[in-house]
Each structure stands twice: as C-alpha cells, then as structure tokens.
Amino acid sequence: MPSSIELVENTKPLETNQNKQSSQQLLLIENEHYLSKAFAIQGTNLGYQTINVSTGEVLSKELKSHLVDSRPNMIVLDIGFSDSIQLLVIGDIRVLFDGLLVVVSNKNSEQEQIDAFTLGADDYLIKPMNSRVLMVRIAALFRRKNTKTNQVALASLTLGDVCLQPKSQKCFIKGAVVKLTTFEFNLLKVLLEHQGKILSRDQLYNTLLRRVYNGVERTLDVRMSQLREKLTLAGMKKNQIETVWGQGYMFNNISS
Template identity: 80%
Template sequence: MASSIELVENTQALETNQNNQSQKKLLLIENDQYLSKSFAIHAANFGHQTTKIRTGEVLSQELKCYLIDHRPNMIVLDVGFADSIQLLIIRDIRALYDGLLVVVSSKNSEQEHIDAFTLGADDYLLKPINSRVLMIRIEALFRRQNSKINQVELASLTVGDVCLQPKSQKCFINGEVVKLTTFEFNLLKALLEHQGKILSRDQLYSSLLRRVYNGVERTLDVRMSQLREKLTQAGMQKNQIETVWGQGYMFNNISS
C-alpha cells in the first residue's frame, strides 16, 4: 500500500504563550481514523502539530524521506492493521529515527507487547484507550525526554580515555584537548552515547547528514576514518571505533 501524508491539525492553542521550541511535531501512522479522532478531540489544548501518514507493511520511500526531512519529535504507530511479522515496521523506523515511538494496538497479546519493546518502542498502549489518557501519556514521555536531554547536555561523557563536554563542544583525550570539526564531534558523541551498540549507516546518515543512505555513498566512511586518525594521533588507547561489516559502527572500551 502506498503511503499518504496529510496534516491532521496544527493544534497550537490560540490562547497560550507557547513558543516554537515547546511545540512538538508528532507523526501518526495509521490506516484508519482512530488516532486522528483522538487527537482532534483535544486539538484546542494539545498545542502540538500533528501529521498523519498511511502506510503498509514496509516503509515507503515517501515515508523514509518524511522522517529525515521533517524530524518528528514523536511517532505514534497504530499496528491494528499488522500481524506479528508486520511489526518489523518498527525496526525499519528505528533504522532512520531515534526519537520517541509509541505503539498503539488492538491485539491483547503479551508476545506482541514484548516484541514491540524489543524492536524499539518507548511505550505500548492497548485500544480502546481514553483519548485524554493518551494525551497525558504523550506529555509524560516528552517530560522524561526533556529531563534526560538536559542531564546529558550538562554532563560530561567519559569512556576510557575519551571525554566529551557537549555544552562546550570540547573533546579531551587523557586531559588534552583534541580539535574536532562539528560533524566529527557529533559523530563521536553519537558513538559514545551508544557505547557497545552498533549504529547502522542508516541511523547515522539520518541523524547527522539528514538524508537516506543510498547504499553506495562513502561520505560517512571517509569522515569516520578521519575521526579515527585524529583520536589515534591524540593518544587514544583505551577505546576503539569498530567497523561491523554489513551493519555499521560501534564504540568499544577495550581497557576493561
């Protein structure tokens, strides 16, 4: 089934003083009107922009481009149309998107619940769900995310002999400053934040280069090589950036 994109409601309340930073972009993925109707009920007070996309078993090119170009703050996915195999759409979304993902389902299945979280869901809600409760759950997720982001931005990220200070955009190895470009810093930060986990090229292209990886381009590989060289020349010995062939890259602490 081809995807179809439509703006459901620009729901910024007229009598609030919310600024553009506080207004979130939500993407609803559904094949009926269940989510759209729930959000429409609370449109006046919800205060966020909501867009709907219809999709089939796999992500269309249109949907992939939307995820990268528009960078929604949250995806709410109704898997009422899906069976357990089609739940793999969550994995496909996660290859391009690292934001909040809420799954809504009409299937009261413990296994589906487990599979959804394993594939990358942040929350799992069973239909029918009270529309007001849905809004409250969404705002609670945003609050927890904002708290986590604030803590990360204030804190230093230290793994082995590498230390990053996100707020000042500085990198240290064994206490000495290493000069990195903005892209190199953000690339290293992403690797450190996911230490011991593989980051796919799809994820890195989406989050850092804001485009879909075409399977051929070598831009990321070249920049990764340059980053490795800078870190090695600066004396990094307790960590390594590992290439996992066919999958992506992983930052490992090898001193322990």
C-alpha cells in the same frame, strides 16, 4: 464496550495544524483514523503539530522521506489487529528515527508487547482507550525525554581515554584537548553514547547528515577515518572505533 474515541462523529483525518507554533511535532501512522479522532476530541489547544499518514507492512517512500526531512518529535503508530510481519515496521522505523515511538494496538497480547518494546517502542497502549489518557501518556513521555536530554547536555561523557563535554563541544584524550570539527565531535558523541552497540550507516547518515544513505556515498567513511587518525595521534589506546563489515561502526572500551 466502545471507547469515547469511537463515538466521535467527526472522523475527518487531522492534518498539520499550521496555526500552532509548537516545537513538538507528532506523526500519526494509522489506517482507520482512530488516532486522529482522539486528537479531534481533545481539540486543537494542545499545542502539538500533527501529521497523519498511512502505511502497510513496509514503509512507503513518502513516509521514509518524511522521517528524514521533517524529523518529528514523536511517532504514534496504530498497528490495529497486527500480525508479526506488520509489527516489524517498528524496526524499519527505528533505522530512520530515534525519537519517541508509541504503539497503539487492538490486541492485548503479552508477547506482542514484548516484541514491540524489543523492536524499539517507548510505550504500548491497548484500544479502546480514553482520549485524555492517550494525551497524558504522550505528555509524560515528552517530560521524561526532556529531563533526560537536559541531564545529558550538562554532563560529561567519559569512557576510557576519551572525555567529551557536549555543552562546550570539547574533546579530551588523557586530559589533553583534541581539536575536532563540529561533525567529528558529533560523530564521536553519537558513537560514545551508543558504546558497545553497532550503528549502521543508515542510522548515522540520518542522525548526522539528515538524509538517507544511498549505498554508494563515502562521506561518512572518510570522516570516520579522519576522526580515528586524530584520536590515535592524540594517544587514545583504551578505546577503538571498530568497523563491523556489512553492518556499521561501533565504539568499544578495550582497556583491561
């Protein structure tokens, strides 16, 4: 049975809404304007800024640049009747984007849903769907994201010898304050939040420097070395920042 989205006459792609002053920017990645129709049905009073782009089995140069430069709050990806190759686009997006990611698909496949979530999706929706349901799901994801962000901002992050207080931007090693630059603090915070997981240079450059790693620049390596030296001199022994050659960096708790 056709969905209400598919019956809409206005099929013009929805471009950026410049008149709305919203803090939530949505990037709609699609090839058939299905998502654009959904937003057109609901009207422009939702307060979201939306940008529509298309992609294939690999990310275009335009899309990569947009992910780094514009840093949308959410991506809604319509993979249509996808195959396993196209689904890998999710993993490529996750290298450059750590925000909310919703996948919309024509296939009601249990394995595809598992693969999508494994690659980094936050939600998986099956077409056809009611446009109001799509909007409610998007709003719910933003609510959960904001609640989690507020909780993290107020909490201390502690592991082994290290304790970070994000709100005051203070770092403690064994209870003593360690003076870090803003970049060093943010670098350590990202490593601590992902402790036990390898973070690639691409991910760190995008998160901390908001640009794509060019494969040559050594800025991150120098800053990482300086951070390690400060933490070691401060007496950190229960943790280590490990270099995983060819992959990136990982923060570990080595205490017994």
